[in-house]
Amino acid sequence: MGGAGKARVNDKAWVRIKRITSLVIRAKSVIHNIERRFLLRERVEYVRKFSEKFVRGKPRGSVVLIVVDCLRYRNLSFTGYSRRTTPFLDGFDIKLRAYSASPHTYSSVPSIITGLYPHNHGAVIKGVVKNLDNPRNLGLLRSEVVTLPELLRVLGLDTLFITAIYNAALPLRSSAVEYVALEKIEASKVLSEALKRVLRSARRGKSFFAYIHLGDLHQPINPPKQFINFFGEVKPLPGINMWNYREPDEQRGEGFEEYRYNRVLLYDNTLRYVDEALRNFVEKLREEVDEPLLLIVTSDHGEEFWEHADVEAEHFYDPRGFYGVGHGHNLFNEVIEVPLLVQELNCKSMLRSSAVASGALVSLVDIVPTVLDWLGLDFDPNIFDGYSLLKGVPRDRWALSEAVAYGYEKKAFIRGKYKLLYSERDGVSWVFDLERDPFERSPIEDDELVKQMVRELKKILARDMLRFKTRFGISGTGSREIH
Numbered sequence: 249m250g251g252a253g254k255a256r257v258n259d260k261a262w263v264r265i266k267r268i269t270s271l272v273i274r275a276k277s278v279i280h281n282i283e284r285r286f287l288l289r290e291r292v293e294y295v296r297k298f299s300e301k302f303v304r305g306k307p308r309g310s311v312v313l314i315v316v317d318c319l320r321y322r323n324l325s326f327t328g329y330s331r332r333t334t335p336f337l338d339g340f341d342i343k344l345r346a347y348s349a350s351p352h353t354y355s356s357v358p359s360i361i362t363g364l365y366p367h368n369h370g371a372v373i374k375g376v377v378k379n380l381d382n383p384r385n386l387g388l389l390r391s392e393v394v395t396l397p398e399l400l401r402v403l404g405l406d407t408l409f410i411t412a413i414y415n416a417a418l419p420l421r422s423s424a425v426e427y428v429a430l431e432k433i434e435a436s437k438v439l440s441e442a443l444k445r446v447l448r449s450a451r452r453g454k455s456f457f458a459y460i461h462l463g464d465l466h467q468p469i470n471p472p473k474q475f476i477n478f479f480g481e482v483k484p485l486p487g488i489n490m491w492n493y494r495e496p497d498e499q500r501g502e503g504f505e506e507y508r509y510n511r512v513l514l515y516d517n518t519l520r521y522v523d524e525a526l527r528n529f530v531e532k533l534r535e536e537v538d539e540p541l542l543l544i545v546t547s548d549h550g551e552e553f554w555e556h557a558d559v560e561a562e563h564f565y566d567p568r569g570f571y572g573v574g575h576g577h578n579l580f581n582e583v584i585e586v587p588l589l590v591q592e593l594n595c596k597s598m599l600r601s602s603a604v605a606s607g608a609l610v611s612l613v614d615i616v617p618t619v620l621d622w623l624g625l626d627f628d629p630n631i632f633d634g635y636s637l638l639k640g641v642p643r644d645r646w647a648l649s650e651a652v653a654y655g656y657e658k659k660a661f662i663r664g665k666y667k668l669l670y671s672e673r674d675g676v677s678w679v680f681d682l683e684r685d686p687f688e689r690s691p692i693e694d695d696e697l698v699k700q701m702v703r704e705l706k707k708i709l710a711r712d713m714l715r716f717k718t719r720f721g722i723s724g725t726g727s728r729e730i731h
């Protein structure tokens with residue numbers, strides 16, 4: 249009895265905290281947008297100059313870009329996963345495996361909407377020992393860099409940026425992007441809010457770009473009741489919707505195994521819910537929008553379920569003392585492998601006939617050039633780190649993931665079947681052969697190859713540092729951070 253009473257009191261307190269958090273987030277978003285409208289005319293002027301120089305034309309069609317936070321590639325059912333988690337997404341025409349440019353929201357989302365790696369866009373966690381939990385450590389998006397919503401807005405599209413995870417909106421402080429930051433509410437609510445807004449544009453005959461960020465798979469995980477036990481009943485173990493067993497000493501024994509099983513089950517049940525919410529959303533879009541529409545579903549990073557807990561505890565430093573769980577801390581594939589799914593509505597597929605084979609090396613920095621190309625715009629490909637998937641990616645391309653949120657800086661440098669995992673301060677430079685060892689169990693012993701990949705990585709970083717100033721070459725960015 250006492251326990252139940254206590255739970256009720258906690259519930260009430262929790263509801264109150266949630267209500268206050270939600271009000272603060274919404275208020276911040278309103279203030280941000282008022283500032284954008286009245287104080288940042290110079291910024292819009294800069295974006296216009298940028299567009300005149302690098303991206304020209306009139307966009308044809310609309311784009312919806314959906315980012316499902318923490319969506320692990322290997323948990324989608326088309327990859328051969330044991331549970332049928334994503335029957336709707338499995339039906340997409342284009343299903344690629346991509347690398348996220350960073351293992352956490354704050355640095356990855358800017359890569360998705362700028363086409364640049366974190367060391368080029370600047371929204372990274374500063375300091376030698378990274379710790380995202382300290383807000384003073386957040387680097388700003390470089391003011392020379394222009395985001396996709398800013399660009400498409402000056403080119404005439406209605407734009408929407410809506411997110412259930414505040415860290416996705418946070419890097420936009422120095423941009424002209426107006427955003428809708430919601431509290432962490434369920435996918436169907438975020439999607440119906442987004443739908444209402446894009447249909448307003450569609451009914452006025454205006455094309456639109458919508459960025460929609462869903463937070464359901466991010467802890468704390470709270471799927472709607474109908475889905476919470478979808479593939480099996482989740483035991484209500486302590487901290488089951490958060491992260492427990494984060495420290496190496498706890499990660500053994502029956503209690504841990506039971507927790508791990510149920511934590512993954514809860515994740516999969518929630519993913520099944522997100523898939524259903526996306527199905528409903530896309531059906532309504534199909535009914536109401538007649539013009540060509542590019543629909544992209546991806547994620548900002550994956551999620552680790554203890555796959556490399558031992559290796560991380562032994563070789564990497566984390567200021568929190570947590571290993572093997574969540575994201576932001578390391579660059580093993582479970583954390584940086586994400587789906588990149590594309591469906592084209594109301595038009596002949598341009599992507600299906602493109603040169604991108606399903607096994608091609610693809611990065612989330614490819615999204616911006618692909619979207620611009622799909623919209624029929626003329627642009628200078630050198631201002632992006634990625635490639636338009638409509639034209640295909642070069643065989644010898646490489647991909648980078650970097651800018652961690654916790655511990656010393658790490659870089660994953662992938663070329664062909666080889667992946668270098670590099671952390672100078674942790675003393676790690678390992679190369680994995682992903683064809684023979686897709687789960688990254690043992691680095692290969694080839695000192696020459698390791699040296700060569702480290703050299704190549706350093707050369708790229710040095711080159712970018714030198715060329716950044718000349719890359720855009722426009723004065724007066726009109727950028728100002730207000731809060």
Ligand SMILES: [Zn+2]
Nearest residue numbers: 317318353548
């Ligand atoms: Zn995220």
